Amino acid sequence: AIVAPMLIIFMFGAIEFGLIFKDMLTLNQAAREASRTAAVGKSTGEIVAKMTAAGATLRTADITYYLERGVYNGSTGAWTYTTLGDTATTPVRNDALSGDQVRVRLEYPHRLVTGGLFSRLANAQNGTAIRLRGTMVMRRE
Numbered sequence: 001a002i003v004a005p006m007l008i009i010f011m012f013g014a015i016e017f018g019l020i021f022k023d024m025l026t027l028n029q030a031a032r033e034a035s036r037t038a039a040v041g042k043s044t045g046e047i048v049a050k051m052t053a054a055g056a057t058l059r060t061a062d063i064t065y066y067l068e069r070g071v072y073n074g075s076t077g078a079w080t081y082t083t084l085g086d087t088a089t090t091p092v093r094n095d096a097l098s099g100d101q102v103r104v105r106l107e108y109p110h111r112l113v114t115g116g117l118f119s120r121l122a123n124a125q126n127g128t129a130i131r132l133r134g135t136m137v138m139r140r141e
Contacts, residue, residue, distance in 0.1 A: 009117070016114050020130070023058060023110045027134035030055035030063070031104045035136040038067065038102035044085045044092040051104070063108050070101030070137070096140040106134045 034051035042050075044067055052060045067084040079101060085092040096102050109129040112119060119127040 012114050012117060016112060016118055019113055020110055020132070023108065024132050024134070026055055026057055027063075027106050027108050027132055028136070030058070031106045031134040031136040034065070034067070034106075035102055035104040035138045038084065038094060038096065038104065039138040039140055041094050041096075041140070043094055047084075047094070047104070051106070055106075058108060063106055065107075066103075066105040068103040068105070069096040069140075070103055072099075072101075098140055100140045101137050102140050103135065103137045108132045108134075 030051045033054035034047050037047045037050040047067060048065065051063075051065060055063060068081040069084045070079040070081045072079055081101075081103060084094060084096060084102060086095040094102075108131070110132050111129045112124055116127050118124075124130050
């Protein structure tokens with residue numbers, strides 16, 4: 001009677017951790033696929049389609065994504081990031097030049113299966129979800 005509650009809590013913790021880890025791996029894979037698509041010069045529509053396909057096990061409508069182009073400033077020694085895409089064209093053309101960086105940042109609210117049981121430990125938003133983030137940077141070919 002004393003050990004059973006601790007075993008149940010441990011079991012639910014292991015399940016929750018496994019689901020968070022699975023979503024994190026999927027999110028990073030989606031960011032990698034999207035940045036690779038951007039690095040070879042595909043349009044932003046194709047980039048988002050590749051990201052959506054790679055993140056199929058996630059609720060893709062909940063994924064917030066940022067597609068960015070990084071340009072190196074030699075005088076400051078830093079990269080400056082702006083939104084990727086020439087919005088004057090349809091479909092939106094990838095405006096990153098060869099040698100620029102393309103960065104894909106994804107955010108996803110992972111809903112806790114255990115509800116409030118681990119919400120304090122996981123620093124959950126509203127006690128129900130934690131925000132997972134995935135970022136990938138590649139050089140434009």
